[in-house]
Amino acid sequence: MKTTTLKLVTIVTERILEERVLRKITEIGARGYTLTKATGKGSRGVRASEWEGPDTRIETLVSSDVADGIIEYISDNLFEHYAVIVYVQEAHVVRGDKYI
Amino acid sequence: MKTTTLKLVTIVTERILEERVLRKITEIGARGYTLTKATGKGSRGVRASEWEGPDTRIETLVSSDVADGIIEYISDNLFEHYAVIVYVQEAHVVRGDKYI
Amino acid sequence: MKTTTLKLVTIVTERILEERVLRKITEIGARGYTLTKATGKGSRGVRASEWEGPDTRIETLVSSDVADGIIEYISDNLFEHYAVIVYVQEAHVVRGDKYI
Amino acid sequence: MEHIGVLASNLLSPIILLFVLGILASLLKSDLKLPSPLYNGLTIYLLLAIGLKGGVELHKTPVSEFIWPALITLLLGIITPITAYNVLRRLGRFDRINASAIAAHYGSVSAVTFIVAVSFGTMNGLTSEGFMPAMVAILEVPAIVVALMIAFTREKRAGSWQEALHEVLAGRSVMLLLGGLIIGWISGPDGFEPISPFFETGFKGALALFLLEMGVITAKRLEGLKEVGGFLIAFGIIVPILHGILAIWLGNMAGLSVAGSAVLGAMVSSASYIAAPAAVRIALPEANPTLYLTASLGITFPFNITIGIPIYYAFAEWLL
Amino acid sequence: MEHIGVLASNLLSPIILLFVLGILASLLKSDLKLPSPLYNGLTIYLLLAIGLKGGVELHKTPVSEFIWPALITLLLGIITPITAYNVLRRLGRFDRINASAIAAHYGSVSAVTFIVAVSFGTMNGLTSEGFMPAMVAILEVPAIVVALMIAFTREKRAGSWQEALHEVLAGRSVMLLLGGLIIGWISGPDGFEPISPFFETGFKGALALFLLEMGVITAKRLEGLKEVGGFLIAFGIIVPILHGILAIWLGNMAGLSVAGSAVLGAMVSSASYIAAPAAVRIALPEANPTLYLTASLGITFPFNITIGIPIYYAFAEWLL
Amino acid sequence: MEHIGVLASNLLSPIILLFVLGILASLLKSDLKLPSPLYNGLTIYLLLAIGLKGGVELHKTPVSEFIWPALITLLLGIITPITAYNVLRRLGRFDRINASAIAAHYGSVSAVTFIVAVSFGTMNGLTSEGFMPAMVAILEVPAIVVALMIAFTREKRAGSWQEALHEVLAGRSVMLLLGGLIIGWISGPDGFEPISPFFETGFKGALALFLLEMGVITAKRLEGLKEVGGFLIAFGIIVPILHGILAIWLGNMAGLSVAGSAVLGAMVSSASYIAAPAAVRIALPEANPTLYLTASLGITFPFNITIGIPIYYAFAEWLL
Numbered sequence A, B, C: 001m002k003t004t005t006l007k008l009v010t011i012v013t014e015r016i017l018e019e020r021v022l023r024k025i026t027e028i029g030a031r032g033y034t035l036t037k038a039t040g041k042g043s044r045g046v047r048a049s050e051w052e053g054p055d056t057r058i059e060t061l062v063s064s065d066v067a068d069g070i071i072e073y074i075s076d077n078l079f080e081h082y083a084v085i086v087y088v089q090e091a092h093v094v095r096g097d098k099y100i
Numbered sequence D, E, F: 001m002e003h004i005g006v007l008a009s010n011l012l013s014p015i016i017l018l019f020v021l022g023i024l025a026s027l028l029k030s031d032l033k034l035p036s037p038l039y040n041g042l043t044i045y046l047l048l049a050i051g052l053k054g055g056v057e058l059h060k061t062p063v064s065e066f067i068w069p070a071l072i073t074l075l076l077g078i079i080t081p082i083t084a085y086n087v088l089r090r091l092g093r094f095d096r097i098n099a100s101a102i103a104a105h106y107g108s109v110s111a112v113t114f115i116v117a118v119s120f121g122t123m124n125g126l127t128s129e130g131f132m133p134a135m136v137a138i139l140e141v142p143a144i145v146v147a148l149m150i151a152f153t154r155e156k157r158a159g160s161w162q163e164a165l166h167e168v169l170a171g172r173s174v175m176l177l178l179g180g181l182i183i184g185w186i187s188g189p190d191g192f193e194p195i196s197p198f199f200e201t202g203f204k205g206a207l208a209l210f211l212l213e214m215g216v217i218t219a220k221r222l223e224g225l226k227e228v229g230g231f232l233i234a235f236g237i238i239v240p241i242l243h244g245i246l247a248i249w250l251g252n253m254a255g256l257s258v259a260g261s262a263v264l265g266a267m268v269s270s271a272s273y274i275a276a277p278a279a280v281r282i283a284l285p286e287a288n289p290t291l292y293l294t295a296s297l298g299i300t301f302p303f304n305i306t307i308g309i310p311i312y313y314a315f316a317e318w319l320l
């Protein structure tokens, strides 16, 4: 089976940012995403999101360039003040050209 | 710690296909799976699943051959008409022989 | 964008063990974790957790050493009697030194 | 004049206003939304409640009284998917698959439309026959089977006919409606009494909360309006009216009261959005869900609960 | 004859029929199922409601009236895990760990069996003492402690005794039952009055909905029947009857009414499926959950709510 | 003496005791906790119910009767964030961002504190004006706008002012309160009647269950007490009392009854924990959530529902 190697970018962040992050990553070039509800602990304790329900875990399969763009956006805009983590892995995707 | 390297196959698809996909991947040779609820966006907008609750995200650790079998099944049977994405990663599993 | 390569350890286990596992992995050195609810099937059928709600899926980004420590703890203490799976992948993390 | 008053009284009832609030909230991109387990739970509650109440009523009703309405309902469940299919094929030039997919929805029934129709009657002092929920149960399945038969007779299909049938027959809505009916029928009024506060006192309020969420869901379907084209929009309003009128006329002949005929009209006119979409998605994956969901939820459902139901009552009264 | 009538009236009550519907739906592979947060919420509601109502009754009852029933319940909470353990070890040849794991379940109590037993009485015109919920609270914990002590005294175990104790004592069911009792007892009937519609009017209906889901859950446990063997199946029916009869006899001596003794019998006979499994899973991870869950949920629970409870009432009446 | 009796009666009411049970359960590390969709659903139910009931009352009330209370409430919604801000800046030496973040919370309102205040009155035979829920709706938004204006006028901020405003205005609580008000007002008592059992009969019990979960949530916030320092703790008690007294005094002048003034006092004194945190998190991400959430939920909320509300009633009576 022919697969394409893409970047799988995973972002976990406060629910309240969900809409904004999805809008931005779509602008940057993501063609799709998968969301799951998550809770977690990191360096910050409190967030407004307890009231807003759990955090959101966003996974998006994108090209290398788009992955870089997403990381840059998050680093520049969200890292300082919000609870957010982002990491990148490789994934072999079937029908991969659909996602670039 | 001795680990075995296996394939981690992730499938995100409509809830309505959950049972069918789980039955098939078990037939193909998966010895277990982990399910989480997900929502998402891709190339298709609508699915019947809004009524059926969220999508299902299936992860299964399998041998290379089984991974290929799963991908082939999904490509041949589900890609055309259903909302589905499938990708493969490597994962180092403890007690890995249990899963092959 | 500068990223650090860390280990992403994923653990899926019975809800009833959640608290204990989180306490232990924190002791071993994890600086954070992300939890999602999961269900699944493996070699064991039954667990007490049907009453306790779904299983828990724990993801933690850690250094190589901490990953080994976590795997060792789980192998030695949980594998025999509980429903649990653990696997390790590589992930490229932004702001990675925060998590070591 | 008086009809306009009745229409206004429907449009200004809290149930409909909550539906509108749901639509508005969604259009304003509010985060207002029932958590999905709750929406799910409300569906279960409403279906079970109407099943049980219908069963308790059946218990008290001699067979002779509901045999004709039942047969007529069954007949309508077989006819309406066929009329819908032919309108879509001949006038709308839809392909065979999408035509039968949509027909399955318009032949089957929306339980919420049924409840709103009953409530509308009660509000206006017109009580329909207590056994009407049994008609919902009768109406739900046959149309889906008929429509899928149309699709499957001519060509081989990508989907699974058996799986789809199982999805309908063992689906939640059939289980709850039919199960509730049988349980209500077995246990009768005395058995039902201890649990009736839960299933009756809160019923209309629960329906109101449910319609809030239905508004949110409907709003999402409104997006599809641009895509589906003018024919389907017209179809989603006119065919229900025709089906409704046919049902009222037959219901009247079968001996149903004014309210009973109107309620039958409302349910026959309504389009399924729980059982049918699931079955169609499985049996006819090639069909475009935007078409059938937009028509059923974005057009027919809001039309029926706001304007359609008063029309069916007016027609039933006129017929008398 | 009359007993058969009573049995039939129980089997045909909507509560039991909904339980059966749940089982059937599950066997038919239906997607009918309460969303888990709702099932969870119903558990919280039922436990809190019986706690509160029990507390309000305690408020009105002189100590002298419930001190004997309370002591006897405590005694039964200590005896029954021991009898269960010995039957399993000596007659059933179970190993020590599985025997004590199962014994913990049969010594403890199922709150839902208790509620069904009370409802059954009310339906048949027999009202049990209002303070009986306090007995549920008394019965829940001791047996688990006793059974785990049996398991832990002889050998070192893989599990954690302290964690398990915390799991029971700070577990939801104890918190809600005991917390409810104390709150009801402090606030008394006047304080309870404003919130009583919520906790009383809907109670039986909520129970009915809950039993629908219990049916679904029970059906999943029926699969275990093949594995657990004939002895455990017999055990799951006979030992409850014996425990029940003992409890009725002692309850009668302690001055409980017919209905009160029967309800005590039902609760003592019942097997825990919330507090005990969690504690046992932590304390005795080596024990096989299929054994204790199948016995408790797949055998004793359905037996008790269908046939057991009428038997306990019949015996309590006969004893009088 | 009598005041102490009233205080005790509040502290021993089941609603408050369930709140305490929630706190205790959380401190004991119990797994007791409402599933989050249920907590969510209860919030929606409570907000919608007070909106609807307020609207139905407005329908019956001549404008002249509520115009003054409404204007005064609006005024208080503008004044209180300013007083709070100045106290925090001048006496507490907070930086501008955190001061305005906290001020947004103390200017806005906690709907649950409002409900508890109304219930407390009813329990003690003092009925507040039926249109008071409209005041909650009036009080919710302006303070957040005022506080954010303070923060944004001087410097550029990291957060988005527009997004925050949308978050408040299209937020669930405004939608439900305001939507409910308008729907209740349009449909009036007759329209409301069919759905009133659902929204009224169960209301107080649902509130009780909700407070159980509020206890769990409050307990988590108590951890923050160590971090926030003595000033904020004192602030969280004294400023609400001052705001409350001011509101009662103005409410009295605007013609409100004793209970009405006391309820106005309670709501003005209360701190938002739904609308404000969401808006502040978006508009002022630099602000430290531990400060505003601990103050609002860990200090002011428990203070108000236990001791504050009796004080406001006492003051309102004394003023008469």
Ligand SMILES: Nc1ncnc2c1ncn2[C@@H]1O[C@H](COP(=O)(O)O)[C@@H](O)[C@H]1O
Pocket: A012, A013, A038, A039, A040, A041, A042, A043, A044, A045, A055, A082, A083, A084, A085, C030, C031, C032, C033, C034, C035, C059, C060, C061, C062, C099
């Ligand atoms: N080391 C980690 N491993 C996995 N997830 C983490 C880790 N650290 C933080 N997270 C996730 O990222 C969220 C925000 O983290 P922070 O910004 O550090 O508070 C947390 O709530 C976790 O869900």
Ligand SMILES: Nc1ncnc2c1ncn2[C@@H]1O[C@H](COP(=O)(O)O)[C@@H](O)[C@H]1O
Pocket: A030, A031, A032, A033, A034, A035, A059, A060, A061, A062, A099, B012, B013, B038, B039, B040, B041, B042, B043, B044, B045, B055, B082, B083, B084, B085
């Ligand atoms: N680029 C992507 N990255 C991550 N998930 C995706 C992506 N594209 C699609 N998905 C997931 O796959 C599901 C089906 O996609 P599709 O078949 O393209 O409609 C979506 O609902 C998403 O959950």
Ligand SMILES: Nc1ncnc2c1ncn2[C@@H]1O[C@H](COP(=O)(O)O)[C@@H](O)[C@H]1O
Pocket: B030, B031, B032, B033, B034, B035, B059, B060, B061, B062, B099, C012, C013, C038, C039, C040, C041, C042, C043, C044, C045, C055, C082, C083, C084, C085
């Ligand atoms: N091959 C597998 N792939 C993915 N998840 C698995 C696999 N096997 C087991 N699991 C997960 O691990 C849990 C415990 O497995 P086990 O201990 O084998 O019963 C299951 O409930 C699944 O969620």
Ligand code: NA
Pocket: D080, D105, D106, D107, D108, D109, D110, D267, D268, D269, D270, D271, D272
């Ligand atoms: Na129809």
Ligand code: NA
Pocket: E080, E105, E106, E107, E108, E109, E110, E267, E268, E269, E270, E271, E272
């Ligand atoms: Na027992």
Ligand code: NA
Pocket: F080, F105, F106, F107, F108, F109, F110, F267, F268, F269, F270, F271, F272
């Ligand atoms: Na305030």
